[in-house]
Amino acid sequence: MxxxxxxxxxxxxxxxxxxxxxxxxxxxxxxxxxxxxxxxxxxxxxxxxxxxxxxxxxxxxxxxxxxxxxxxxxxxxxxxxxxxxxxxxxxxxxxxxxxxxxxxxxxxxxxxxxxxxxxxxxxxxxxxxxxxxxxxxxxxxxxxxxxxxxxxxxxxxxxxxxxxxxxxxxxxxxxxxxxxxxxxxxxxxxxxxxxxxxxxxxxxxxxxxxxxxxxxxxxxxxxxxxxxxxxxxxxxxxxxxxxxxETVGRQIDLDELLLATGWKNSPQSSDVVVAPNGNAALLYFADSKRVDIPPLAQWLQDQDFAGRVVWGDALAELGLPTDGPLGIALALRHDTAANPHGVRGRSVSVLSPFSNSSLPGCGQHGGLGAxxxxxxxxxxxxxxxxxxxxxxxxxxxxxxxxxxxxxxxxxxxxxxxxx
Missing domain, CATH: 3.40.720.10 (Alkaline Phosphatase, subunit A)
Incomplete structure (x- = not known):
């Protein structure tokens, strides 16, 4: 040097x-x-x-x-x-x-x-x-x-x-x-x-x-x-x-949705675990539940809050690992709508148990919005x-x-x- x-x-x-x-x-x-x-x-x-x-x-x-x-x-x-x-x-x-x-x-x-x-x-x-x-x-x-x-x-x-x-x-x-x-x-x-x-x-x-x-x-x-x-x-x-x-347009409770639709057994179970990351979420699976990855990925893609749903070998396209317990990456739906101050970019966000910030109308990040x-x-x-x-x-x-x-x-x- x-x-x-x-x-x-x-x-x-x-x-x-x-x-x-x-x-x-x-x-x-x-x-x-x-x-x-x-x-x-x-x-x-x-x-x-x-x-x-x-x-x-x-x-x-x-x-x-x-x-x-x-x-x-x-x-x-x-x-x-x-x-x-x-x-x-x-x-x-x-x-x-x-x-x-x-x-x-x-x-x-x-x-x-x-x-x-x-x-x-x-x-x-x-x-x-x-x-x-x-x-x-x-x-x-x-x-x-x-x-x-x-x-x-x-x-x-x-x-x-x-x-x-x-x-x-x-x-x-x-x-x-x-x-x-x-x-x-x-x-x-x-x-x-x-x-x-x-x-x-x-x-x-x-x-x-x-x-x-x-x-x-x-x-x-x-x-x-x-x-x-x-x-x-x-x-x-x-x-x-x-x-x-991006401006948070709305928040979803992905844990509650998975419980309500039967994809997750109970709030305390570790069979499917959601890691909320602002305008994205990563879903981890126990070995016994990995068979659910393809149908759950399709269910997520059909929801109005979903932007891009990625699983399997395609995780590498996002720079994520394809081995280990990570099963699905979810980027929330986003658009180019402007907020009241003229700043463009709006996204759905995932509720996190670790933070009470980024309520609707505030700023958030984590996803694939422009x-x-x-x-x-x-x-x-x-x-x-x-x-x-x-x-x-x-x-x-x-x-x-x-x-x-x-x-x-x-x-x-x-x-x-x-x-």
């Missing part, structure tokens, strides 16, 4: 590409004009933050790295158990159930002997720790901060989710991480506008204020990077979102010329691009280097 080369990655959680405009996000709009703008960038499926975090960190699709949603089902004591990936103890349970965390190495692991990685994140603990689940570098989060080897850090991140916490984290990131410690990779993951959009209407004054807030955080990072690397050759700056959002699948992705510096890029691009392309800039091998990654 060239001694002075570095990469800085900033993620504005849930900010769709079409909401980056001069009136909503002037700094991001200015950066777009100065950067390689990958206009065809897409998220992964499910388009959830925790899945996105693992995909960005490993450069691989969910079927390869094994983290399949904000909600997952693991086998514990012979039973399929649904759990939130966002909880601080999830990685310990995943390790006990499968013998590992992610199935592919992260960029933090690959950079452990090449300048290291420091992550500061204000999203859920699960999403934050998935950047470096086995503690090869440093991860700072309000639920606890860890250094190499899992060492608990005294200088944690005592902030709250939301705008004030993002602002405090950004100031510290610029001062301490970028200016003083200068790791090979520095990642800043903002909680806004996602945190607010789950509780309000997309395009509302409250939502637009949080886009402006995230934009100001990006400007602070840009200014710091410009001061450290005036020629723009040594620091590759990546500014992106993990996915966008707006939730359209993050923005700007790369500046590192010899990249500015301008639009029309080639396909994905979250899984970010890590190999970063590693290429740093001169570190990206073997085994499914993504490719963006140029």
């Amino acid at each position: 060239t001694a002075r080369r570095r990469a800085v990655v900033v993620v504005c959680d849930s900010l769709a590409a079409d909401l980056v405009r001069p009136d909503t996000a002037p700094s991001l709009s200015a950066m777009r004009a100065q950067s390689a703008d990958f206009v065809a960038a897409r998220s992964v499926f499910p388009s959830t933050t925790r899945t996105s975090s693992a995909s960005m960190a490993t450069g691989c699709l969910p079927g390869a790295h094994g983290l399949l949603g904000n909600t997952m089902v693991l086998k514990e004591d012979g039973r399929l158990v649904r759990m939130s990936v966002g909880k601080p103890d999830f990685l310990d349970r995943l390790r006990r159930a499968t013998g590992q965390t992610l199935r592919r190495p992260t960029w933090a692991e690959r950079l452990a002997d090449h300048g290291g990685a420091i992550v500061m994140s204000n999203v859920s603990p699960g999403a934050a720790y998935l950047q470096d689940p086995d503690s090869f570098g440093h991860v700072y989060h309000r639920s606890g901060s860890r250094g190499p080897g899992g060492e608990l850090l005294d200088d944690g991140l005592p902030i709250e989710v939301g705008a004030a916490g993002d602002a405090a984290m950004t100031e510290r990131f610029c001062r301490e991480v970028l200016r003083e410690r200068a790791p090979a990779l520095a990642v800043l993951w903002l909680s806004e506008p996602d945190h607010t959009a789950h509780h309000t209407a997309l395009g509302s004054p409250e939502h637009l204020a949080m886009i402006a807030h995230a934009d100001a955080c990006v400007q602070q990072v840009r200014s710091t990077v410009d001061a450290l690397d005036p020629d723009g050759e040594e620091i590759l700056l990546v500014v992106c979102s993990d996915h966008g959002m 707006h939730e699948q359209q993050p923005f992705l700007y790369l500046r510096g590192g010899g990249l010329r500015p301008g639009e890029r029309g080639q396909p691009a994905s979250l899984i392309d970010i890590a190999p691009t970063v590693l290429h800039h740093l001169g570190v091998a990206a073997d085994g990654m499914q993504g490719r280097v963006l140029r």
Whole structure:
């Protein structure tokens, strides 16, 4: 690795590409004009933050790295158990159930002997720790901060989710991480506008204020990077979102529907287990119930809430595994209807036992809707010329691009280097 080369990655959680405009996000709009703008960038499926975090960190699709949603089902004591990936103890349970965390190495692991990685994140603990689940570098989060080897850090991140916490984290990131410690990779993951959009209407004054807030955080990072690397050759700056959002048109209780129609035996049974993921759901099956997968998939496809229903070998088309207890992937029905604030994109959403956010009229993500699948992705510096890029691009392309800039091998990654 060239001694002075570095990469800085900033993620504005849930900010769709079409909401980056001069009136909503002037700094991001200015950066777009100065950067390689990958206009065809897409998220992964499910388009959830925790899945996105693992995909960005490993450069691989969910079927390869094994983290399949904000909600997952693991086998514990012979039973399929649904759990939130966002909880601080999830990685310990995943390790006990499968013998590992992610199935592919992260960029933090690959950079452990090449300048290291420091992550500061204000999203859920699960999403934050998935950047470096086995503690090869440093991860700072309000639920606890860890250094190499899992060492608990005294200088944690005592902030709250939301705008004030993002602002405090950004100031510290610029001062301490970028200016003083200068790791090979520095990642800043903002909680806004996602945190607010789950509780309000997309395009509302409250939502637009949080886009402006995230934009100001990006400007602070840009200014710091410009001061450290005036020629723009040594620091590759990546500014992106993990996915966008759709307006929730209605919610369905998929567990209740399966019970009422006889596909599930009882509320406590683990024969068929639904993992709700916003505008998507993954259905897991005990071995004795896998015979029900084809007829249940057809029943789901016939329902008015269904968009795309995928099962069997076709799961690989969505980047999902075709082995193990996962049986069906359901992307909910979506359309291009505009909400009262003129923001297009509407979807059905699945009720979750782990969250009371994203009621009808609010923002949600997870599925295959055009707006939730359209993050923005700007790369500046590192010899990249500015301008639009029309080639396909994905979250899984970010890590190999970063590693290429740093001169570190990206073997085994499914993504490719963006140029």
